[in-house]
Amino acid sequence: MPDAVIETAKRFLKFFVKPCRILVAVSGGSDSKGLLLALHSVIESEGQSGFSLAACTVDHALRPDSAKEAEDVAAFCAQLGIAHSIRRWHGDKPLTGIQAAAREKRYELLAEAAAELGADCIATGHTRDDQRETIAMRGTRDTGEGQGAAGMADMVLFERRIWVLRPFLHLSRAEIRSFLQARGVGWLDDPSNANPQFERVRVRARLAVSDQAPVLPGSGLQRAASSARAAALIGRHIQVHRALVAEVAATQAGKMDDRDWRRALLSVAAVLGGREHLPARATIERLSAFLKTGEPGRMTAARVVFDRRRSGLYLYREPRDLPVLAIARGGHALWDGRFNVTSEGPALTVTPEMRGALCEQRLIDAGVPKGVAKRASQVAPRVRPAESLGPHSIGPDSIPAKVECRIALYDTFLPGFDRIMADAVAALFGRDRYPAPPVHDVLTEMEG
Ligand SMILES: Nc1ncnc2c1ncn2[C@@H]1O[C@H](COP(=O)(O)OP(=O)(O)OP(=O)(O)O)[C@@H](O)[C@H]1O
Incomplete structure (x- = not known):
């Protein structure tokens, strides 16, 4: 044998x-x-x-x-x-x-x-x-x-x-x-x-x-196929603005009986909420019931506001329990599970934006409704040199720091069969694709 x-x-x-x-x-x-x-x-x-x-x-x-x-x-x-x-x-x-x-x-x-x-x-x-x-x-x-x-x-x-x-x-x-x-x-x-x-x-x-x-x-194969479909749905129906607001077409938002769509939407929500896992079943059921009605209104689940309007569904981090973080000179840290901040010089302080007029305007210019833009801009990170906490801190573009969105769901452990999906999510949030594995896998074929 x-x-x-x-x-x-x-x-x-x-x-x-x-x-x-x-x-x-x-x-x-x-x-x-x-x-x-x-x-x-x-x-x-x-x-x-x-x-x-x-x-x-x-x-x-x-x-x-x-x-x-x-x-x-x-x-x-x-x-x-x-x-x-x-x-x-x-x-x-x-x-x-x-x-x-x-x-x-x-x-x-x-x-x-x-x-x-x-x-x-x-x-x-x-x-x-x-x-x-x-x-x-x-x-x-x-x-x-x-x-x-x-x-x-x-x-x-x-x-x-x-x-x-x-x-x-x-x-x-x-x-x-x-x-x-x-x-x-x-x-x-x-x-x-x-x-x-x-x-x-x-x-x-x-x-x-x-x-x-x-x-x-073959359960891994099935999962890969479902991931590929979820990725396609993301590409077709979800846009993310400045890593802060996800915008979903009104016609698609309520299709929560479609398993792949549900996973696509919840995955994007997990990234906006800085979470490594999708919400628990009971939360998903509550959310699905709300979205399926198609009625305007707001619901918060897993730190994310699902803001349903006639023009579409908008998702953003809920504006509460946002941390203040100190970063040493030349150091780096994760803020709110959502943004990797690296100092390229001085010690830094990262706080929520709270009154982010500039950020709000940029979201409005991208077509986000005013009310959504206002709330979502409050949860953006504000990075300042630690010693200039006063109102006269320098403009955001001149701060020697790198701010990068973290894909909490996949950046630590990405299962191979979710790679197509992870790439689709990464693209929405302005991140690079994930490196391909050193072996041929089922996804290589799916990617064509
Ligand atoms: N102390 C160790 N040093 C090196 N490799 C280890 C060690 N512990 C576990 N591993 C590796 O991980 C494999 C699985 O080990 P084990 O089942 O104990 O880990 P696990 O915690 O169940 O797995 P995972 O870490 O993926 O969740 C082992 O066959 C070995 O290759």
Whole structure:
């Protein structure tokens, strides 16, 4: 019987647009060790010239043994002749949400290691078992229009800079373990995998005795097709002015029974509201009921005002709870989840505009109704040198600062199957397209 693990590794390498250097994220567990070993075997034995491997282990420093475990992975990589880096999570750890914080930190450290080791992408050892758990976990949450049944994408762009690929997403953990056993290679069983405090651990135990949440083949494909359609709807029906107001054609606004349109509209709203997720199901239902009436009026959902007028639907950040932010000299920070502000000289203060006559006029000139322009201009960022808070601060164009809209929904993690949609949203907000992955994917064809 051909070895499914080796076959998967071979197929994975064939998908690349051109050979490159891959950083394998190795925790020391069976899945990632299996991935490293399989890729190494294929590259060595098949003479896959051009491909090379590097590896990285993140030491989260959450357990006393973690440093030693990272050293063990280093020794394993040294045996294989693969460059390996250990990245330690220094500093204070949050008391709640530790798994989510560890995850984001892990990707940040892996991306740093990739840059240092000259890798073009990252590969992780996620398996079909992880996929089932993810789908089961999302199913229990009220995430409205989230990724849901599509589960984890087989690739994700991290912080617009590096693609994380998951070549083993369709393999089972059992297959990987037999592959390692046949080669006499051991692995580490992370003790936190037995800690029932964590939702994933509880879900895993439940799935082991039931057969819930089958992974539907092609769900990623369906999601990509739905994303492409949502992108087309965005292009046709939504305009965004100065990253502050979205304008939707009156005839389209109420079509909330169309799933792709709903996602398109809610995604644009999430960006205007500086949110990384779409609203919960109950909020979406409330909003849909309001928009479907077609009656003029206003409703606020997830920090965004949906302002329905005869001329169209207008969306903008609600003018309340806006922060004041100090930025050090030469530093950068995110304001209100919506704008990345970088000082190109002095220390800065960022406040809401509140009386933004200039901004208001520009919105009116773009065709936005007066009342909408007035409210929306209040939520624009006002950037000033920290020491000139008086009324005579210098004009906005002469401030040595860069202000860029953040696409909160996609700028940290962009699932591969949403890339067309993300590009459409980015275009509305004056941002560049997202970098394409290093492998051929279904979207390459869809984009034509
Ligand atoms: N400490 C680590 N160092 C390096 N890579 C790691 C580490 N932990 C996890 N990984 C990588 O991530 C993959 C999945 O691990 P795990 O299932 O523990 O993470 P997860 O939190 O469920 O996944 P995700 O981070 O995508 O949400 C592993 O196979 C490995 O490639």
